[in-house]
Amino acid sequence: MIPRYTRPKMAEIWEPENKFRIWFEIEAHACDAQAALGVIPKDAAKAVWEKGRFEVDRIDAIERETRHDVIAFLTNLAEHVGPPARFVHQGMTSSDVLDTCLAVQLVQAADILLDDLDLVLAALKKRALEFKDTPCIGRSHGIHAEPTTFGLKLAGHYAAFRRARARMAQARKEVATCAISGAVGTFAHIDPKVEAHVAAKLGLVPEPISTQVIPRDRHAMYFATLGVIASSVEALATEIRHLQRTEVLEAEEYFAPGQKGSSAMPHKRNPVLTENLTGLARLVRSAVTPAMENVALWHERDISHSSVERGIGPDATVHLDFALVRLAGVVDKLVVYPENMARNLNRLSGLIHSQQVLLALTQAGMSREDAYAKVQGHAMAVWQGKGELLALLQADPEVTAHLSSDDLAALFDLKHHLKHVDTVFRRVFDDNGRVEAAA
Numbered sequence: 001m002i003p004r005y006t007r008p009k010m011a012e013i014w015e016p017e018n019k020f021r022i023w024f025e026i027e028a029h030a031c032d033a034q035a036a037l038g039v040i041p042k043d044a045a046k047a048v049w050e051k052g053r054f055e056v057d058r059i060d061a062i063e064r065e066t067r068h069d070v071i072a073f074l075t076n077l078a079e080h081v082g083p084p085a086r087f088v089h090q091g092m093t094s095s096d097v098l099d100t101c102l103a104v105q106l107v108q109a110a111d112i113l114l115d116d117l118d119l120v121l122a123a124l125k126k127r128a129l130e131f132k133d134t135p136c137i138g139r140s141h142g143i144h145a146e147p148t149t150f151g152l153k154l155a156g157h158y159a160a161f162r163r164a165r166a167r168m169a170q171a172r173k174e175v176a177t178c179a180i181s182g183a184v185g186t187f188a189h190i191d192p193k194v195e196a197h198v199a200a201k202l203g204l205v206p207e208p209i210s211t212q213v214i215p216r217d218r219h220a221m222y223f224a225t226l227g228v229i230a231s232s233v234e235a236l237a238t239e240i241r242h243l244q245r246t247e248v249l250e251a252e253e254y255f256a257p258g259q260k261g262s263s264a265m266p267h268k269r270n271p272v273l274t275e276n277l278t279g280l281a282r283l284v285r286s287a288v289t290p291a292m293e294n295v296a297l298w299h300e301r302d303i304s305h306s307s308v309e310r311g312i313g314p315d316a317t318v319h320l321d322f323a324l325v326r327l328a329g330v331v332d333k334l335v336v337y338p339e340n341m342a343r344n345l346n347r348l349s350g351l352i353h354s355q356q357v358l359l360a361l362t363q364a365g366m367s368r369e370d371a372y373a374k375v376q377g378h379a380m381a382v383w384q385g386k387g388e389l390l391a392l393l394q395a396d397p398e399v400t401a402h403l404s405s406d407d408l409a410a411l412f413d414l415k416h417h418l419k420h421v422d423t424v425f426r427r428v429f430d431d432n433g434r435v436e437a438a439a
Contacts, residue, residue: 006318010317023101034087091194095214106313117229120327135345161232171222179214184300213305253330253335290308
């Protein structure tokens with residue numbers, strides 16, 4: 001994590017203070033359950049809550065000697081609790097603390113990311129409705145294809161982030177499991193009721209079978225979800241970057257008063273925010289493969305996954321948190337140029353209506369092969385600057401034998417392409433959530 005791309009609330013989840021606080025709660029709740037079962041004295045469990053303290057610096061100092069983080073924590077805790085501390089960690093193993101803590105942290109991170117996704121969705125919905133009926137050119141392979149609306153563009157991204165939110169909620173649910181099952185996960189030295197109690201107190205559910213670690217396919221799914229969401233961030237960022245190109249300029253990032261675009265060229269207004277989002281998406285996705293590789297551990301436990309998760313846990317969640325909030329701001333302040341959209345629609349002298357002419361000719365009796373060849377021939381002439389498509393078609397007797405001049409002119413009406421915009425919007429923004437159901 002670096003401060004430039006870090007929001008404090010997400011960073012706090014991964015600070016040692018929060019981690020050790022969760023460790024303490026795991027141990028203290030386990031003591032309560034053990035006391036209720038008669039395994040340890042109730043006064044001992046009470047003493048843990050009343051006297052339990054820890055100091056990050058002290059834990060670090062002990063760990064430098066013990067080379068074991070959980071033992072260092074327990075030693076520091078015992079310094080405050082006193083003799084009753086001998087009842088702490090009864091029948092537990094380090095992974096019970098580490099894996100359950102990580103589950104809590106990932107849930108905390110997911111809650112922030114879900115809020116971030118709500119910000120993106122709100123911004124996209126507002127702007128999509130604003131430009132629902134604003135015509136612009138749709139492009140395939142980067143080339144002008146047929147008309148669409150800018151609202152439809154944004155609605156498509158809204159639908160993607162609706163799916164992203166559903167996936168994030170599912171990933172949160174899948175990773176929210178607790179393991180207090182002891183060495184190799186057999187509960188040989190601890191009652192499963194302890195696990196159930198700790199899980200309930202921490203807002204988790206017991207892991208059905210945990211060997212000595214929580215199965216890492218859960219975590220792989222979590223980080224894969226972050227990667228997919230990051231790709232949706234990049235998809236929208238890339239669209240905005242293309243639309244901001246000087247030759248297009250249909251939309252651009254807000255350029256604030258006093259902002260500078262280049263150290264050398266005073267005229268520059270660069271898409272720096274969306275370029276940044278593209279880079280952050282790459283960083284988030286870089287966590288996915290290591291998370292997948294963490295699934296295959298040796299037998300009931302090894303710690304090859306540990307160093308990976310210490311890095312990707314904070315980095316992926318922090319970067320995605322920053323990216324989503326930045327994206328919401330970009331969309332909310334996006335500067336849109338409908339007049340440039342209209343100009344670009346007309347750049348190809350009517351070629352964007354070629355399919356409508358093709359279909360009308362087939363309906364009027366011409367074979368599809370002949371109709372395609374006829375329309376394409378005139379279209380290639382337009383590409384070469386030899387006129388406008390409508391005029392060339394109206395001057396072709398083979399075409400006018402099937403369609404009158406007025407019939408042809410009617411085919412060049414933008415309204416034909418936009419007649420189902422309302423239908424699509426109802427599908428996307430239906431409160432019943434049919435977008436997710438269709439996915």
